[in-house]
Amino acid sequence: MAVTAQEPGAAEPDVVTVEDERADRTFAPSPLGWVARGAVWVAIAYVVLVLPLSFEGFEVQQFSQAVIYGIIGLSLNVLLGYVGQISLGHQAFVGIGAFASAYMVSVQNQPFHVAVLVAMAVGAGQALVLGGVSLRIRGLYFALVTLAYGLVAEQNVFQIEELTGGGQGQPAPKPGGFESDWRYYYLCLAFLAVVLWIDWRMLKTKGGRALLALRENPRVAATFGINVRLLNLFAFVVSGAFAGLGGALLAHNDTFVSPEVWNFNLALVFVIMTVVGGLRSRVGVVIGSAFFALLGYFIDKFTFLEDLLANIPGTPDLTAELAPLVIGPLLLLLTLTTFPGGIGQQIRPIQGWLRGGRFDLSDRGPKEVQISDVRA
Amino acid sequence: MSVLEARNCSIRFGGVQAARDVSIAIGEWEIVGIIGPNGAGKTTTFNMITGFYTPDAGTIWYRGQDVTGLGVHERTALGMGRTFQNVGLVKGSTVRENLLTAQHLKADYGVLAGMLGAPRTFVEERTLGRRAEALVEILRLGDLLDTQVAGLPYGVLKRVEVATVLATDPDVLLLDEPSSGMGPEEAHRLGDTLLDLRREFGLSIAMIEHHVPLVVRVCDYVYCLNFGQMLAEGKPEEVRNHPEVVTAYMGEDAEDPAVQALEGQLESLVED
Numbered sequence A: 001m002a003v004t005a006q007e008p009g010a011a012e013p014d015v016v017t018v019e020d021e022r023a024d025r026t027f028a029p030s031p032l033g034w035v036a037r038g039a040v041w042v043a044i045a046y047v048v049l050v051l052p053l054s055f056e057g058f059e060v061q062q063f064s065q066a067v068i069y070g071i072i073g074l075s076l077n078v079l080l081g082y083v084g085q086i087s088l089g090h091q092a093f094v095g096i097g098a099f100a101s102a103y104m105v106s107v108q109n110q111p112f113h114v115a116v117l118v119a120m121a122v123g124a125g126q127a128l129v130l131g132g133v134s135l136r137i138r139g140l141y142f143a144l145v146t147l148a149y150g151l152v153a154e155q156n157v158f159q160i161e162e163l164t165g166g167g168q169g170q171p172a173p174k175p176g177g178f179e180s181d182w183r184y185y186y187l188c189l190a191f192l193a194v195v196l197w198i199d200w201r202m203l204k205t206k207g208g209r210a211l212l213a214l215r216e217n218p219r220v221a222a223t224f225g226i227n228v229r230l231l232n233l234f235a236f237v238v239s240g241a242f243a244g245l246g247g248a249l250l251a252h253n254d255t256f257v258s259p260e261v262w263n264f265n266l267a268l269v270f271v272i273m274t275v276v277g278g279l280r281s282r283v284g285v286v287i288g289s290a291f292f293a294l295l296g297y298f299i300d301k302f303t304f305l306e307d308l309l310a311n312i313p314g315t316p317d318l319t320a321e322l323a324p325l326v327i328g329p330l331l332l333l334l335t336l337t338t339f340p341g342g343i344g345q346q347i348r349p350i351q352g353w354l355r356g357g358r359f360d361l362s363d364r365g366p367k368e369v370q371i372s373d374v375r376a
Numbered sequence B: 001m002s003v004l005e006a007r008n009c010s011i012r013f014g015g016v017q018a019a020r021d022v023s024i025a026i027g028e029w030e031i032v033g034i035i036g037p038n039g040a041g042k043t044t045t046f047n048m049i050t051g052f053y054t055p056d057a058g059t060i061w062y063r064g065q066d067v068t069g070l071g072v073h074e075r076t077a078l079g080m081g082r083t084f085q086n087v088g089l090v091k092g093s094t095v096r097e098n099l100l101t102a103q104h105l106k107a108d109y110g111v112l113a114g115m116l117g118a119p120r121t122f123v124e125e126r127t128l129g130r131r132a133e134a135l136v137e138i139l140r141l142g143d144l145l146d147t148q149v150a151g152l153p154y155g156v157l158k159r160v161e162v163a164t165v166l167a168t169d170p171d172v173l174l175l176d177e178p179s180s181g182m183g184p185e186e187a188h189r190l191g192d193t194l195l196d197l198r199r200e201f202g203l204s205i206a207m208i209e210h211h212v213p214l215v216v217r218v219c220d221y222v223y224c225l226n227f228g229q230m231l232a233e234g235k236p237e238e239v240r241n242h243p244e245v246v247t248a249y250m251g252e253d254a255e256d257p258a259v260q261a262l263e264g265q266l267e268s269l270v271e272d
Helices: A031-054 A057-083 A090-106 A112-134 A140-155 A181-204 A206-216 A218-223 A228-254 A264-277 A282-301 A303-310 A323-337 A342-346 A348-354 B042-050 B072-078 B095-102 B111-116 B119-138 B154-167 B184-201 B212-218 B236-241 B243-250 B257-271
Strands: B002-013 B016-027 B031-035 B057-062 B080-082 B172-176 B204-208 B221-226 B229-234
Touching (some): A031 A057, A031 A181, A031 A348, A057 A181, A057 A228, A090 A112, A090 A140, A090 A228, A090 A264, A112 A140, A181 A206, A181 A282, A181 B111, A206 A228, A206 B095, A206 B111, A218 B072, A264 A282, A264 A323, A282 A303, A342 A348, B002 B042, B002 B204, B016 B031, B016 B057, B016 B221, B016 B229, B031 B042, B031 B212, B042 B057, B042 B080, B042 B204, B072 B080, B080 B154, B095 B119, B095 B154, B111 B119, B184 B212, B212 B236, B229 B236, B229 B243, B236 B243
Parallel strands (some): B031 B204, B031 B221, B080 B172
Antiparallel strands (some): B221 B229
């Protein structure tokens, strides 16, 4: 069906061609290439699935925490990466999820799966209320609302004795069948896999596409028939549910929830690990989150890192706990100024290669586009 | 009955009366042109029709239904499709992704089902993909399917934009300066495209346009706005020769020889 009729005077046809940068889409690795890729896949699987077994219980807990941070990072990625809104109160979502789950198990004597579902529902419910009120504002103002929410939760919700056991905290035993640390580690991995699947499917279907469109250009999104406010709210709810899930898993990983840890520092770490991991890059976010979760552990384990920290001028009492708050901003600065795609951008060549493509160092991912609304 | 109608719409922004008592009707299969100098309220009128602004007074009617209170996305669902002056596309995404996004309402599954990976969504996604490919074929953008939108030339972007609007499956197209950034030849071809689109898809079209020859050639009816008010309306030739329209475009001293020379150029363009 030739709609654009050719004028006799118009000599050149208006079919546009651009040079394809990755000309050979038909590239297929040699058998040896496949073996090499397979070996790397096996190595990754070994590190994730088998290696943790050779560690002590306490250390496996650290690895579980890294996996859970991956879920939390993905939760923030939905908000920061897809919606384009920053939450500085995400620790409240995670913390309230943790307490909700611990409370359901310890006080209400509910099974683990019910507790997790409740934690997710509580996270989603908070997001629904907070988002319903505040998602009409954007950027810094929304960040301030979430910041205030986090502080309010710290002063109020985490002081409810029934829920949090007052200052002593709430016990949160591991679920039946997953009492050992490494079994629980696999449970966390399974949850991470589910979250990754949902995130992947979301972006491949209309919901995720609509989110990306409205982040960049809400007016255009609306003319595409997208209900901008509803979808924004929906994404926030998804993010809240993931955060609640992360909180519940954290609670049972430590078998105890203390009200003290859910402070603004943690919110900052969550934001930094997501941005450094690389917004809109699933694998990058998980790696970044795991890195920040394990940072303190590594510093404790490898004494030379501790010495290194002690030698940073002007920071005499830098402990392993505070290290993420020093190293994080440094990495954040590096991300914002030099590598806007974070870790996700750095590992793209490797990802492409593992999928059976060329090792293409020039693959920097989709070009970041200056977000500008249309004139209307 | 008109497909789309604005009845006596007025809107004020602070001290500026951007539109006063504007009435526009787009009939079935009609191509309507809206002309006027810069700041005349043309885009404002479009914004009231498509729901970005709610008029202070007046109503918008779509096939006999009062849609004044509906949101932008609800009007899209009814069958309004619009383009923007400076290209309404998701620039960070590829042409294909834009075409898929534009089929948001065509995708026959819920957002939640898509997230959870319901089998039906995989089937439906393939259907959407085929529709995207067909549209790209129609507007002859085939090679660009997997190219990121940012970086494409302006004239091409305008065509991609038309493709995405068609992907929303509209009954009425509202085009905001479709020929901007095009040379006379390209604009001429655009005219053909519009006429063909009307024939192929049974569309009614309203367009804001500065390119007078294009308006005269394809429009059945023309409205001319100035300072937010309707200056003249009628058949293209009538409006073009309307003395007040000439004054609005050329200024008070239309007697000036330089202005007359300009007018002469305009005339010759039309005759081409």
